[in-house]
Amino acid sequence: MSPTDPHEMPAELPGPVDRNLALDMVRVTEAAALAASRHVGRGDEEAADRAAARAMINAINAVEMNGRVVVGDGEEGAVPWLFAGQEVGRGQGQAVDLALDPLEGATACARGDVNVIAIVAVTERGGFLAVPDHLYMDKIAAGPDLPPGTLDLDAPPEENLARLAEARGAQVGDLVVCILDRPRHGELIGRVRAAGARIRLINDGDVSGALTTALPETGVDLYMGVGGAPEGVLAAAGLRCLGGEMQARLVAPPGGGGRLPPLPGLKDPTAKLSIQDLASGDVMCALTGITGGPALPGVRRWPGGATTHSLMMRARSRTLRTMVTRHDFSVKARPD
Secondary structure: OOOOOOEOOOOOOOOOOOOHHHHHHHHHHHHHHHHHHOOOOOOOHHHHHHHHHHHHHHHHOOOOOEEEEEEOOOOEOOEOOOOOOOEEOOOOOOEEEEEEEEEEOHHHHHHOOOOOEEEEEEEEOOOEOOOOOOOEEEEEEEOOOOOOOOOOOOOOHHHHHHHHHHHHOOOHHHOEEEEEOOHHHHHHHHHHHHHOOEEEEEOOOHHHHHHHHHOHHHOOOEEEEEEEHHHHHHHHHHHHHHOOEEEEEEEOOOOOOOOOOOOOOEOOOOOOEEHHHHEOOOOEEEEEEOOOOOOOOOOEEEOOEEEEEEEEEEOOOOEEEEEEEEEEOOOOOOOO
């Protein structure tokens, strides 16, 4: 990076990460998904989140690694486990950083809605941008193999749509844009529709929404809008593994006077961030569906057991593995 670059990232990262950790992380997300699945549609966000977090911390602490949570389930003091800064794993093996969410889409889980996942990403120490839980992030993301300069967070949505359509050899009317259904996105939604693109509005599932752009079978081409900052780092980690592209900028929370706090690793917290600024190094990512969605089916429970559907991926090789696992509770402890 040049001396004038606004971002302060480590000059050199150790690596690569032991690829066997990817399978360990699938077991971790499966545990969280199975525990949360008992609470789908029961109207209690806190109970669902608590169950998922408890299952995830138990599973993750059994892994042979020296792990540190950088982006977690909340801040220390606000949540009992999986907070930013917590040391996890058995304290042996490779030193790695983690970004995770045991229940991405807690409100949707309580409603029985779609796009709820458990997700964990791993990289070398210093590879994830540490962002507080209360910050928001403006994002634009798309799938792999785009020419450089196709996306620009600072460009009007109409321009990004035109550039993406040209890069894909399509018309703007062929594109589908995923946007969180929030009042703050009213103008964005109107402009995207006026440009001729189609929209898939989602109630929750910020990470899933961004990742669908890099999974062709979902039919989503672009993700735009403001969501959570921790979710932005997780989305960047997944998109790194899938070869996708993303740009972002931190946004101050409502009522904070419009000011962003100083952040470790950033000279300018208002700077436009690349995908590498958010998630660098040998990133590996695992996610398991809790409720169904375009990216993954949800947990299917049956008498005495359940079936989970997970993705396991790695940036270094751009390998994507789909895993379907049958869990027989008669021969192992129930996850709930």
